[in-house]
Amino acid sequence: MIAVGPDEMKRVESRAVRSGKVTLDELMEKAGRALAEEVLKENPEEVLVVSGSGNNGGDGLVAARILVSHGIKVKVFLAFQRKVSPLTQKKMRELKTTPVVFLNSIQELKDSLSRKPLVVDALFGFGFRGKLEGFQAEIVEAINESKLSVFSADIPSGVEAESGRVSGLACRAKVTVTFSLPKTGLYLWPGCNYAGEVRVKEVVPPEFLEGVKGVEILTLAEAKKLLPSRLKEANKWSVGGVLVIAGSEGMTGAAILTVKGAQKAGAGIVKLASLAKLAPIFASTLIEALFLPLKEKYLAGREIAFLRKEAERFRSVVIGPGLKDSAETRNLVREVIKWGKPVVLDATALVYFSELLSEALSLPIVITPHEGEFSRLSGLSLAYIRENRWQAAVDFVNSCPLKNLVLVLKGYRSLIVSKKRKAINLTGGPALASAGTGDVLAGMIGAFLAQGLNHFEAAQLGVYLHGLASDLALREIDELSFCASDLLTYIPRAILQARSSSLL
Numbered sequence: 001m002i003a004v005g006p007d008e009m010k011r012v013e014s015r016a017v018r019s020g021k022v023t024l025d026e027l028m029e030k031a032g033r034a035l036a037e038e039v040l041k042e043n044p045e046e047v048l049v050v051s052g053s054g055n056n057g058g059d060g061l062v063a064a065r066i067l068v069s070h071g072i073k074v075k076v077f078l079a080f081q082r083k084v085s086p087l088t089q090k091k092m093r094e095l096k097t098t099p100v101v102f103l104n105s106i107q108e109l110k111d112s113l114s115r116k117p118l119v120v121d122a123l124f125g126f127g128f129r130g131k132l133e134g135f136q137a138e139i140v141e142a143i144n145e146s147k148l149s150v151f152s153a154d155i156p157s158g159v160e161a162e163s164g165r166v167s168g169l170a171c172r173a174k175v176t177v178t179f180s181l182p183k184t185g186l187y188l189w190p191g192c193n194y195a196g197e198v199r200v201k202e203v204v205p206p207e208f209l210e211g212v213k214g215v216e217i218l219t220l221a222e223a224k225k226l227l228p229s230r231l232k233e234a235n236k237w238s239v240g241g242v243l244v245i246a247g248s249e250g251m252t253g254a255a256i257l258t259v260k261g262a263q264k265a266g267a268g269i270v271k272l273a274s275l276a277k278l279a280p281i282f283a284s285t286l287i288e289a290l291f292l293p294l295k296e297k298y299l300a301g302r303e304i305a306f307l308r309k310e311a312e313r314f315r316s317v318v319i320g321p322g323l324k325d326s327a328e329t330r331n332l333v334r335e336v337i338k339w340g341k342p343v344v345l346d347a348t349a350l351v352y353f354s355e356l357l358s359e360a361l362s363l364p365i366v367i368t369p370h371e372g373e374f375s376r377l378s379g380l381s382l383a384y385i386r387e388n389r390w391q392a393a394v395d396f397v398n399s400c401p402l403k404n405l406v407l408v409l410k411g412y413r414s415l416i417v418s419k420k421r422k423a424i425n426l427t428g429g430p431a432l433a434s435a436g437t438g439d440v441l442a443g444m445i446g447a448f449l450a451q452g453l454n455h456f457e458a459a460q461l462g463v464y465l466h467g468l469a470s471d472l473a474l475r476e477i478d479e480l481s482f483c484a485s486d487l488l489t490y491i492p493r494a495i496l497q498a499r500s501s502s503l504l
Helices: 006-018 022-038 055-069 086-095 106-113 134-144 220-226 252-264 278-287 301-313 327-338 347-356 371-378 380-387 388-399 439-448 456-472 485-499
Strands: 046-051 073-078 099-101 118-122 151-154 175-179 196-199 213-216 239-246 271-273 290-294 316-319 343-345 366-367 405-409 416-419 421-426
Touching: 006 022, 022 055, 022 086, 022 118, 022 151, 022 175, 022 196, 022 316, 046 055, 046 439, 055 118, 055 151, 055 405, 073 106, 099 106, 099 301, 106 134, 118 134, 134 220, 151 220, 220 456, 239 252, 239 371, 239 439, 252 271, 252 278, 252 380, 252 439, 252 485, 271 301, 271 456, 278 290, 290 301, 316 327, 327 343, 327 380, 343 347, 343 439, 347 371, 347 439, 366 456, 371 380, 371 439, 380 388, 388 416, 405 456, 416 456, 439 456, 439 485, 456 485
Parallel strands: 046 073, 046 118, 073 099, 118 151, 151 175, 175 196, 213 421, 239 271, 239 316, 271 290, 316 343, 343 366, 366 405
Antiparallel strands: 405 416, 416 421
């Protein structure tokens, strides 16, 4: 599934209209009818439509006319404080020939809300930017305070369609009926917190949606297409091996979770390179993995040559979880980059990312920072990142000299961004705010790289299944009790869910 911003949506609509196959009036009629059809599914006795002066308001007026024709009692509040679009004026004239009741003041609006109608929010559409103020803010505040069921037309009023930013108030919708293509702001935080259930309804003829480039939203059926399949004659090496370089004293758990994440995601063989003195700990927990012992000063010439030779048989490398910040680790990360293999940089390895920019211009690299790590990487404040996650991620990747970088910005609605492709992940939630879950994810991405997925799709599928595993776990485990090791139990279930493409 593809989501788009307002500029792309405008281009799509303009192409459709210029073709002569559809008019703006027809698009508005289809949008209003689609909105009305979704409202009718609620079997409302009374509906209050709040209409703005733009074309989004016109969609609401069309919906009001159709609802009245179905015998629904409809009231319309015209929130017009600026020039009314010609199409909206036309729909208002058509509506005045029906038994719709028009409201003329905020007090009448509040009185109507007290009667507990279903509310249709058609105040602002995808062109909205900024902050609701004055009259419009008072309207939205009254709607939100009523705690009634709200159906928003295309996007909740007050939410910016591209970024999901909410600078002040925004309508809290039970359902957002979005037209033709969903808007990215419906899936980005905090816009997703206002959108409720998103229902996509066809308005623009489908031929004008073909080839549209937007932000990818992975679905269960699409995840199935990405899942690797094994040949009957497969062996552990042909399936794909992952070399994990991780762990140190006091942080062996990170290495264990990374290895097991890779194993549960399908790697045929996983080898852990870590300090030799930690071998007894790993031997008792990683019975299916190989172990490569490293000396304390693991950059001695013979040691590093041995490590490089060992890496030749592995298709991907994951480095960073549980490593200590040291000169040895810094130089080891630089050495790994020289091997030319697809690599996942996580945790401590991210500390040295800026030093690699002149050494790995074409190497497929996946980096997996949380917001704090991304702040250190980008030089941006945490406050700015939290307010502008999408733009910050896109700007960082676009300005980076690495040609094949994929950024996974972890958090609620994780972002997967490369120079050519962008995705928002919808699985997972606050249960993943637990130490070690990121280590599992790094291993999963490494496994999908080893099984032949390109670095963007490996990251996308890894993030999706990682979140899906936590969603499945929460059917049986409360989020307060959930921990990283629980993911390992539910990754196979998530893969099976995707493989069968059954719905959550």
